[in-house]
Amino acid sequence: MSSKNDQSNKFSSTRRKLLMGIAALPAVPLLASTGLLSTPAFAQAPATSEVNTTGLAVTDTEVTVGILHSVTGTMAISETGSVQAEKLAIDQINAMGGVLGRKIKFIQEDGASDWPTFAEKAKKLLVNDKVAAIMGCWTSASRKAVLPVVEQYNGMLYYPTFYEGLEQSKNVIYTGQEATQQILAGLDWVAKTKEGKTFYLIGSDYIWPRTSMKIARKHIEGHLKDSSVVGEEYFPLGHTQFNSVINKIKLKKPDVIYAAVVGGSNVAFYKQLKAAGIDLSKQTLLTISVTEDEIDGIGGENIAGAYSSMKYFQSLDNPNNKEFVAAFKKMWGEKTVIGDVTQAAYLGPWLWKMTVEKAGSFDIDKVAAASPGIEFNKAPEGYVKIHDNHHLWSKARIGLAQPDGQFKVVFETPDLIEPDPFPKGYQ
Amino acid sequence: MLKSDRTFFLRPQDMIGIAILAILLVVVLPLTLDNFRLQFVGKYLTYAFVALGLVLCWGYAGILSLGQGVFFGLGGYCMAMFLKLESSSVEATKIQTTPGIPDFMDWNQITALPLMWQPFNSLTLTIIAVILVPALFAFIVGFAMFKRRVGGVYFAIITQALAAIMTILIIGQQGYTGGINGITDLRTLNGWDIRTDSAKTILYFVCVALLIACILIAYFVKSSKLGRILVAMRDKEDRVRFSGYDVANFKVFVFCLAASLSAIGGAMFTLQVGFMSPSFVGIVPSIEMVIYAAVGGRLSILGAIYGTLLVNWAKTSFSESFPELWLFGLGGLFIAVVLIFPNGLAGLWQTYIAPRLGPLFGGASARRASPPAATPPAAPSSGTAAPAAAE
Numbered sequence: 001m002s003s004k005n006d007q008s009n010k011f012s013s014t015r016r017k018l019l020m021g022i023a024a025l026p027a028v029p030l031l032a033s034t035g036l037l038s039t040p041a042f043a044q045a046p047a048t049s050e051v052n053t054t055g056l057a058v059t060d061t062e063v064t065v066g067i068l069h070s071v072t073g074t075m076a077i078s079e080t081g082s083v084q085a086e087k088l089a090i091d092q093i094n095a096m097g098g099v100l101g102r103k104i105k106f107i108q109e110d111g112a113s114d115w116p117t118f119a120e121k122a123k124k125l126l127v128n129d130k131v132a133a134i135m136g137c138w139t140s141a142s143r144k145a146v147l148p149v150v151e152q153y154n155g156m157l158y159y160p161t162f163y164e165g166l167e168q169s170k171n172v173i174y175t176g177q178e179a180t181q182q183i184l185a186g187l188d189w190v191a192k193t194k195e196g197k198t199f200y201l202i203g204s205d206y207i208w209p210r211t212s213m214k215i216a217r218k219h220i221e222g223h224l225k226d227s228s229v230v231g232e233e234y235f236p237l238g239h240t241q242f243n244s245v246i247n248k249i250k251l252k253k254p255d256v257i258y259a260a261v262v263g264g265s266n267v268a269f270y271k272q273l274k275a276a277g278i279d280l281s282k283q284t285l286l287t288i289s290v291t292e293d294e295i296d297g298i299g300g301e302n303i304a305g306a307y308s309s310m311k312y313f314q315s316l317d318n319p320n321n322k323e324f325v326a327a328f329k330k331m332w333g334e335k336t337v338i339g340d341v342t343q344a345a346y347l348g349p350w351l352w353k354m355t356v357e358k359a360g361s362f363d364i365d366k367v368a369a370a371s372p373g374i375e376f377n378k379a380p381e382g383y384v385k386i387h388d389n390h391h392l393w394s395k396a397r398i399g400l401a402q403p404d405g406q407f408k409v410v411f412e413t414p415d416l417i418e419p420d421p422f423p424k425g426y427q
Numbered sequence: 428m429l430k431s432d433r434t435f436f437l438r439p440q441d442m443i444g445i446a447i448l449a450i451l452l453v454v455v456l457p458l459t460l461d462n463f464r465l466q467f468v469g470k471y472l473t474y475a476f477v478a479l480g481l482v483l484c485w486g487y488a489g490i491l492s493l494g495q496g497v498f499f500g501l502g503g504y505c506m507a508m509f510l511k512l513e514s515s516s517v518e519a520t521k522i523q524t525t526p527g528i529p530d531f532m533d534w535n536q537i538t539a540l541p542l543m544w545q546p547f548n549s550l551t552l553t554i555i556a557v558i559l560v561p562a563l564f565a566f567i568v569g570f571a572m573f574k575r576r577v578g579g580v581y582f583a584i585i586t587q588a589l590a591a592i593m594t595i596l597i598i599g600q601q602g603y604t605g606g607i608n609g610i611t612d613l614r615t616l617n618g619w620d621i622r623t624d625s626a627k628t629i630l631y632f633v634c635v636a637l638l639i640a641c642i643l644i645a646y647f648v649k650s651s652k653l654g655r656i657l658v659a660m661r662d663k664e665d666r667v668r669f670s671g672y673d674v675a676n677f678k679v680f681v682f683c684l685a686a687s688l689s690a691i692g693g694a695m696f697t698l699q700v701g702f703m704s705p706s707f708v709g710i711v712p713s714i715e716m717v718i719y720a721a722v723g724g725r726l727s728i729l730g731a732i733y734g735t736l737l738v739n740w741a742k743t744s745f746s747e748s749f750p751e752l753w754l755f756g757l758g759g760l761f762i763a764v765v766l767i768f769p770n771g772l773a774g775l776w777q778t779y780i781a782p783r784l785g786p787l788f789g790g791a792s793a794r795r796a797s798p799p800a801a802t803p804p805a806a807p808s809s810g811t812a813a814p815a816a817a818e
Contacts, residue, residue: 141608141609
């Protein structure tokens with residue numbers, strides 16, 4: 001099993017440039033030389049029989065977790081950042097002595113951008129490998145496919161992506177924001193500072209944009225003063241022809257374009273906006289689907305001037321984040337960018353470690369029960385805390401896209417926002 | 428018995444082949460694999476239904492369909508709709524705005540169960556729909572195409588377009604179909620929890636039994652007069668037509684049969700895996716299913732089953748060992764098969780292994796078995812011309 005782990009590590013590094021390979025090299029012997037490291041740090045580790053009563057893959061020196069993301073297929077471009085962040089966190093935790101005196105070993109599986117494969121691999125990790133936790137999934141569809149599996153086999157999933165809400169499970173910790181955390185504060189901000197009264201909603205056609213827009217519309221019509229939605233449109237995933245909607249936007253002249261277009265469609269959408277002469281420094285555009293990762297594809301010059309509503313930006317100015325960005329770039333190369341989800345994925349292993357230590361056990365039931373109230377002060381986004389509903393308390397921030405592909409943070413909520421996956425009055 | 432051999436649809440070596448496959452699936456695999464791996468085999472076997480349909484449709488009748496995923500998906504969706512309705516009882520969905528309808532409908536602001544979902548409240552109607560809906564769809568497509576004498580590459584392209592259309596339709600109509608997420612979180616079949624290990628094992632054996640039954644149907648079709656007309660049609664369509672046969676009807680029939688076989692696989696897939704999604708309907712999975720048949724040997728009914736098992740086993744084990752490189756390994760396997768063994772596993776068997784096995788059996792049984800055994804190597808070689816041209 002450990003040889004498999006090393007293999008995947010080596011293979012991932014051969015794929016990268018030589019320099020990065022060299023940077024990652026210290027990690028390989030670190031993972032391989034379990035015996036050498038174990039003696040001083042793990043002397044007072046509690047007995048395995050005490051911390052593992054349900055037959056998970058925990059030995060006296062090691063505990064196994066699973067990493068389950070797409071590293072092939074269309075989603076690989078988005079999910080690679082999450083894999084990198086999770087490996088970084090695991091490395092750092094191991095360097096600090098591991099969890100309950102045990103080093104974390106990971107088994108990586110490829111979801112291949114295919115939801116059934118995600119379910120199959122999740123089952124393999126839980127049934128075959130008996131992992132103590134899974135860091136994984138990205139799209140809602142992959143989570144929906146994996147959810148019945150983790151519930152049936154009683155696993156623990158740390159899910160990093162901002163998502164539509166309407167879900168809560170004992171077996172899942174949602175480290176990204178649910179829809180209301182991402183949407184409401186952003187809309188309030190745009191209504192106040194940009195005096196936005198009319199909104200045009202545009203999204204890709206699947207569950208996340210649809211649910212997000214439903215919440216946005218209720219908020220605009222019900223909670224913002226004399227505001228209205230002047231248009232709402234959805235396009236199939238991968239759609240690249242936005243000219244007709246851009247013409248409608250020109251006709252309706254909304255104060256705010258509110259966008260949740262995802263994936264490759266983003267590139268076409270922003271380029272065509274620019275080509276149609278819509279200047280984002282004059283036309284307010286607020287998106288909930290563009291992070292630094294997407295700008296990499298869109299091109300900073302095409303989207304400069306747009307606002308994005310997230311909980312984390314790479315440019316965030318705090319000591320935790322500076323440390324995180326430096327460590328991330330050291331491990332994965334100077335050119336990598338860190339988006340909202342990558343940061344949320346980084347939280348997963350840390351939150352799990354702290355929960356296990358609070359519970360004093362790797363048992364899933366105890367970890368699930370101990371999760372509410374777990375606080376993480378060193379999070380790059382700042383302080384976070386797990387709510388009773390297994391989502392995170394977090395802040396909302398607005399970033400202004402810069403031509404260099406980074407965001408300038410122009411607003412952040414003063415307090416942490418309470419997660420509310422089943423918002424009353426918004427359904 | 429000896430006399431009936433001439434008219435009975437199974438030749439002795441076919442019976443031996445089926446018996447070996449049955450022993451492998453019913454005895455050997457369940458005894459040697461743990462529950463977890465056995466469930467994978469069960470899942471792979473559902474694709475074998477599609478490969479079986481392709482052997483009939485592509486191997487024997489020369490109709491290459493690149494849209495079998497559509498039928499697999501239709502069968503799977505029919506079953507998933509029934510299971511979803513069962514798990515969306517009013518108590519289970521009371522947090523929704525409209526309790527009692529599937530959760531994704533509620534998310535899409537639908538407030539009543541759509542008409543097209545109504546029949547799926549009944550298991551009987553669902554089972555009928557699993558077999559008939561895809562067959563009906565195949566009939567409409569086949570009738571429209573074959574009556575106009577559209578065939579070969581053109582037909583393959585049109586089926587591929589159908590797969591694309593079907594995916595877009597399912598993803599686009601997410602209020603009615605679950606969209607890109609598919610229909611998830613299926614729990615019980617008439618109150619029987621299908622998620623437990625024992626249920627999965629039972630479903631595995633049901634799947635094997637259905638597969639063997641479908642194999643027998645395939646052999647029956649192959650050895651009947653119909654089967655011979657199909658082969659004749661593949662090799663010299665005009666000659667068959669001039670002999671007074673309506674070629675289109677035979678093509679429509681075999682296409683519908685392949686569709687129904689695929690759909691049974693799809694329904695078994697939903698039962699065993701617990702969900703259905705548009706990712707089985709599109710172009711890529713449809714082509715993958717053709718590859719299963721190609722690897723196994725498109726002229727061999729049993730070969731297609733082994734091909735499906737081998738490709739899927741390779742897919743799972745490659746991707747477990749090399750999460751970032753496995754696609755290359757799989758691609759290499761396909762290229763090797765097409766370049767080196769164009770007739771797939773079955774071709775290998777017939778050219779290298781079967782001739783050597785013949786003498787081993789010796790005696791009377793060999794005399795009985797060997798004359799017909801000499802024909803299969805001949806049949807593929809004469810038969811490759813037409814499908815190869817269609818590629």
